[in-house]
Amino acid sequence: MIRYYYYHIFYVGLMNIMVLVPYVLISHRFDGAVSSFPIAIAFGTLYSYVTSAAFQRFPGLGLPEIYKLFLPVWLANCLNMVGVVIWCTAGIIVLFSYSNTVGIFFDPEASAYLNLAVMAAASLWAASRTSRSVQFTHEVLLIVSTPIILWILFKALFSNWLDWDAIRLIADAGIRKPPSMVCIFASTFVFSGHMNITLFNRLNPSDLKFRLRWTIPIVGAFFFARLLFRADRLPWHPGGRQLFVRLERYDRQPDDEVRLHPARALPVPAALYVPVARVRHEHLAYGHGVFQSLLQKVQAADRRSQRACHQLVDLRGGWPG
Amino acid sequence: MSVVQTVDASSIAEAVRHLKSTVDKELEFGHCREFIIGRKLIEKDGIVNSIQWLSRRRDIQSVSNVMIGDPDAYSVVNLKPKSERYPGNSLFLSFGNEGTEAANTVTAYAFDLYRRIYETGLDPVLPVASRFRDAYRIDRAAMLDKQKMRLFLDPDETLIFNMTAFGVDNTILVLPEKPINIVLAATHTTSKINLLGGENPVAVINIRIEGFLEQSPPDLLEKDWGGLERKMGKHFSEEAEKLLYKIRDAGVDPYGYGLHYLADHHNEKGRWEKWKRLYPNIRFDVRASVSIQGSGLIR
Numbered sequence: 297m298i299r300y301y302y303y304h305i306f307y308v309g310l311m312n313i314m315v316l317v318p319y320v321l322i323s324h325r326f327d328g329a330v331s332s333f334p335i336a337i338a339f340g341t342l343y344s345y346v347t348s349a350a351f352q353r354f355p356g357l358g359l360p361e362i363y364k365l366f367l368p369v370w371l372a373n374c375l376n377m378v379g380v381v382i383w384c385t386a387g388i389i390v391l392f393s394y395s396n397t398v399g400i401f402f403d404p405e406a407s408a409y410l411n412l413a414v415m416a417a418a419s420l421w422a423a424s425r426t427s428r429s430v431q432f433t434h435e436v437l438l439i440v441s442t443p444i445i446l447w448i449l450f451k452a453l454f455s456n457w458l459d460w461d462a463i464r465l466i467a468d469a470g471i472r473k474p475p476s477m478v479c480i481f482a483s484t485f486v487f488s489g490h491m492n493i494t495l496f497n498r499l500n501p502s503d504l505k506f507r508l509r510w511t512i513p514i515v516g517a518f519f520f521a522r523l524l525f526r527a528d529r530l531p532w533h534p535g536g537r538q539l540f541v542r543l544e545r546y547d548r549q550p551d552d553e554v555r556l557h558p559a560r561a562l563p564v565p566a567a568l569y570v571p572v573a574r575v576r577h578e579h580l581a582y583g584h585g586v587f588q589s590l591l592q593k594v595q596a597a598d599r600r601s602q603r604a605c606h607q608l609v610d611l612r613g614g615w616p617g
Numbered sequence: 618m619s620v621v622q623t624v625d626a627s628s629i630a631e632a633v634r635h636l637k638s639t640v641d642k643e644l645e646f647g648h649c650r651e652f653i654i655g656r657k658l659i660e661k662d663g664i665v666n667s668i669q670w671l672s673r674r675r676d677i678q679s680v681s682n683v684m685i686g687d688p689d690a691y692s693v694v695n696l697k698p699k700s701e702r703y704p705g706n707s708l709f710l711s712f713g714n715e716g717t718e719a720a721n722t723v724t725a726y727a728f729d730l731y732r733r734i735y736e737t738g739l740d741p742v743l744p745v746a747s748r749f750r751d752a753y754r755i756d757r758a759a760m761l762d763k764q765k766m767r768l769f770l771d772p773d774e775t776l777i778f779n780m781t782a783f784g785v786d787n788t789i790l791v792l793p794e795k796p797i798n799i800v801l802a803a804t805h806t807t808s809k810i811n812l813l814g815g816e817n818p819v820a821v822i823n824i825r826i827e828g829f830l831e832q833s834p835p836d837l838l839e840k841d842w843g844g845l846e847r848k849m850g851k852h853f854s855e856e857a858e859k860l861l862y863k864i865r866d867a868g869v870d871p872y873g874y875g876l877h878y879l880a881d882h883h884n885e886k887g888r889w890e891k892w893k894r895l896y897p898n899i900r901f902d903v904r905a906s907v908s909i910q911g912s913g914l915i916r
Binding site: 460 | 675726729732739783784873876877879883
């Protein structure tokens, strides 16, 4: 079952390294991006350790339930509202940037709002499913998408068109500059997958041990290495010109490397990433779940005992994740 | 069936918009993979504006082939080769290793071209396509600095450039000899560039060529196998060095020595200015190791 925890880490890493993070890191690649990688790896790993260790103490409880167990109702509700705002914002940002990216590469002539509406509807639908089905969807989508993503990635890595000089140049110039706060924040964002445990801990059985956490820094380093490899197909000097680095990267594979050509290689990775993105919209669902729990909380304001709380959790065993 | 339309405009973007009023179907570049830029356009306007348009449009593939049309793009586009079944297919098959594996054809993908235009210490190189009877002839290369055309290579030089810069396989190596030239069909080529020397840099190109003799006097290999290999290697090195000096003197750097130098000189201050000073005097050392696998099916 521990794999479900790592699915979060992996797909959130995959997504963040595609949409939001590269833009910041590439524009700062000569002032602190590369040197912030090791710091981000250390910090992200530490953060994942602490979070998972903390949640291991509360098997089967999400963050809202834990608040309710130990804090006064008003404080728990306030903190939950903060959670709603944070996760909703995160979900909305991802939704926006994905619908924008998909719009540009699939059909720029379609209405941007229509695009957004379709994706939002899909996200809302996904969000209204139970946490358990979201979890299984993660698994299915990752198993379907990841091998193809990795295949394309390794094709690129062993390609003759990979320019190691450019990669060396970026790595070398970047590592000598002191890291900047912006870059550290941006690169730790790659590790934010472990945060999903605040909700998905509800599904964890009581005997769950968070094994294999040493893989987190390796996965993170892998994502950053990808970012560096990307340097090769972009000119380093004027860089930061490309707005859709991740997707364009796939377009830059001569087709003797990637035999997807006749149908145009580009929509393929876009299509691969979008489902990965969609599950992210379970973030929106967090808001939904918390609102529901607030409602119930108002109705039963006096039932503050642990028993009631556990009942609530049981009731919502399959509550939207 | 193919139709060739032309329109006069001051830029490609405007031309494409205008062109739509002359065709009955929407222009969609998603499957368009061959872009021919006229030689005159490049001589007059440089290449940057055209590449800007190519890179900006999302529907144009970064793996498109870009080439120069000589004397102009129209004459190349207007050709309908007899061996062609779909419009444009012949050009499409000419590049990369898709149709023919022509040793004299340089392949310039749009992404690589974009990189070469903007990258410091790496200059663009483009294939030159022209008409030859009822077919295309793409056996020359044009070398550009960031703006202008600087050098045209003839087919033999293009072959050597292809081998040294890209390690292109399936080439030939000719050793002029009496009564008959010795020809090695090179099946496999690997090439690696190193920069040695600080103030007085030497670019060492290690190239390994494997193949079998396709043409030679009978029983030649039995006489002196190793000697022949060395002789062919030496001949190739001399030819390649001649070409490298010619490229250097034209002031272009399609091999990317500059980028290599920058990467080697870890973040040193003023290294690019220093390289610009050093490059006109750089020396070349081509170390070719030829390995003859055999003489084919007969001695």
